[in-house]
Amino acid sequence: LTTSSSLKTSSLIRSTCLSYQETNDKGIENNLYPFVFLNVDGNLFIFANNRAILFDYVNNIVVKKYPMIPGCEPRSYPSTGSAVLLPLKNLKAAAIEAEVLVCGGAPKGSYLQSLKARVMGDMILLPNGNVLLINGAGSGTAGWEQGRDPVLSPVLYQPDNNTGSRFEVQNPTTIPRMYHSTAALLRDGRVLVSGSNPHAFYNFTGVLFPTELSLEAFSPKYTIQVVINSDKVDESSVSVTMFAPAFNTHSFSMNQRLLVLGNEKVTAVGNSMYNVEATTPKSGNLAPSGFYLLFVVHQGIPSQGIWV
Template sequence: MHLNNHKEMTFHRILLLLLLLLHMPQSPAAAGSSWSLLLPSIGISAMHMQLLPTDRVVIYDRTDFGTSNISLPDGKCRPNSTDCSAHSVEYNIACNTVRPLMVLSNVWCSSGTLMPDGSLVQTGGWSDGDHVVRIYKSCDNCDWQEIPTGLSQPRWYATNHLLPDGRQIIVGGRRSFNYEFYPKMSATETDFTMMFLVQTNEPDVENNLYPFVFLNTDGNIFIYANYRGILFDYVRSKVVRTFPAIPGGDPRNYPSTGSAVLLPLHIVQGNVDCVEVLVCGGAPRDAFKNANNGKFDGALDTCGRIKISDPDPQWVMETMPLARVMGDMVLLPNGDVLIINGGSAGVAGWDLARDPVLSPVIYGPHKPTESRFEVQNPSTIARMYHSTAILLRDGRVLVGGSNAHDKYEFTNVLYPTELSLEAFSPAYLDPSLSGLRPNIISHETKTTIHHGENFIIRFIVSCPVDPNLVKVTMVAPSFNTHSFSMNQRLLILDGGNTTVALGMSHYEVSVVAPPSGNIAPAGNYILFVVHQEVPSEGIWVRIR
């Protein structure tokens, strides 16, 4: 009798332990990042990428690379040319297929931003493309539409950003020390001089190309070029504030190419109290000259972080575990920053960099200083000059491109032209964390919201949910090229800790949409529910 009782007690203890283990939240530290090859070739090198609200990605390189590895449809050829290959494609994420597109003018080193209606407006380029505005609206048989004289000034290596009034601002470009808007308010509207671009230009190097541009929450724009930044009132064409130079004075913009992000904006009771910019990587001041003479200086291993909302903002410097030039910085749905692609020596330019950095790094902005960087599992593919990376709705990061040559070169070169597409899956997508991952019930969630509006999101999680460990984020899909993601923005919405249980594994959270266009310009965003730092698959929402 005593033995049977002991066996029964042991059985119940084991059963209780199994139940506890089944429902115990799994530790993210036990998970790992991973890579997958999506397509060995998309026919072109992915120099520019933009995710569209149709879950398709517009990709293009340049029109004078020579014949690409994908033909235009229906026997078409570019006008006045024997080139019948495509230099732009649309990648269908769900089908994992590409469709060739016809781009007429040269889009090399151009810029762009997604407009509020979901169309991509893309501007400038080289040669016959430097004054051109191109519009792409996604559908099964859509193609590029071009406006040959859409710009007032040539735009090559410029930066674009969506504004609260629904227009794009287009800043700088090679020897274009000015800015303009698209669309124009009138037929007579032209460009506006920006002395900051004159002051940060180094004639022999031009270390202020592709300036880092972010919309501040006061409606002005933060512009960083070379080694310092300003806050700029684009309406009055006036510098509102000048920020200290980054310590060390090394350049961070093309061709000494670092990258930058606006760190997540946390909205609390309708306000954002802290606005921070993070600038990482780049190359020493003489690196461009040295690389052209065959000496490849080591890339910078520092990041500078500055609170541009502070009364007396100062740079705080941090050291990355891996030095990096030409790295891309991607905001992840949980608020972390992915640093990916690039090399550890040299600069941007034809064959001017060495030593690929194959391992991405994740930076946790809100972690203790000593534990913010975490090295991830490496890729096997070098992503050097002209590589790209963008966030997808399922939480993966699409990675493509790399062409360090002025033509397609696949053999007898140090870094062959790369036509493949990969997906990097952060640790939050590890199968061991599936029990923590929310699943948004999309048919019960509004997809059009207005500034300041309260709305409810319903979701399913198989593990018990602590409301204090839930947040709702919105990410603006960015235009990525040359190691900078234009219009990239992540918002942490008011109300994430209001989560309540509706029944077995079913929950809802009540949140408030961003209060104004200064904080979130009207347009398309990907909304995520994040539970214990593990994000759901996102859904598209549109702020009007």
């Protein structure tokens, strides 16, 4: 599998002051740890506080300013929500749609399906295109000792469902995952969950939420093992996805993206085995150089991922 790159390049390293990052009270620091995504046109989508821009980092130009979010309340640290670039589809189209989902943070905005409030949650793309929202607190803010009311139940966001039925609450954990917790997608489709340390140092006793060193694995429902015998596979229900692994801090998984390659040909090779052909994107704006986990997905159930 190969991809060709058409990324923008700049020979100069420059700093740029972006006025949209300003806050009414700079001591509140609601513009720290912005959510940044490489857009399909090669520009950067940057969200901080309650505003977002599209930024041409080569020419130091703000290409577009987006409207403030409803309620005008902050969503980035320490009013920490999270954000994710939803799966990119129709990669051969002349115009490819990119959509960013921002969840959690300050206590105003749109509430869907009576979900529990959440701050410091992590959003993880799953191989089948769904999004897992996990970890965090129900009140307070990020930072030392400021979070309360742990949110123990993850939530699954299903972007292809109708509005009003996209969120599905999952089984709860028993371990609070507060400030400095994290989550990461594994090759087998599970999500590794770890951390929680709302203290300036490790503190295991005499505090409301002790430093947590344990690991958990969240298993989405597609990991349930079943055996189904069928003479024919519905080719329209088969797709190939590529997941760019993330590096995470403060409830934001940077570099994370999922490309839906679809399928061009599904061929039976016998003994319930099939070959699936798919084409990777031709642009580095869609698939920046690096390692990816490649999955074959059938009716929402992914295979084991392989590194490419």
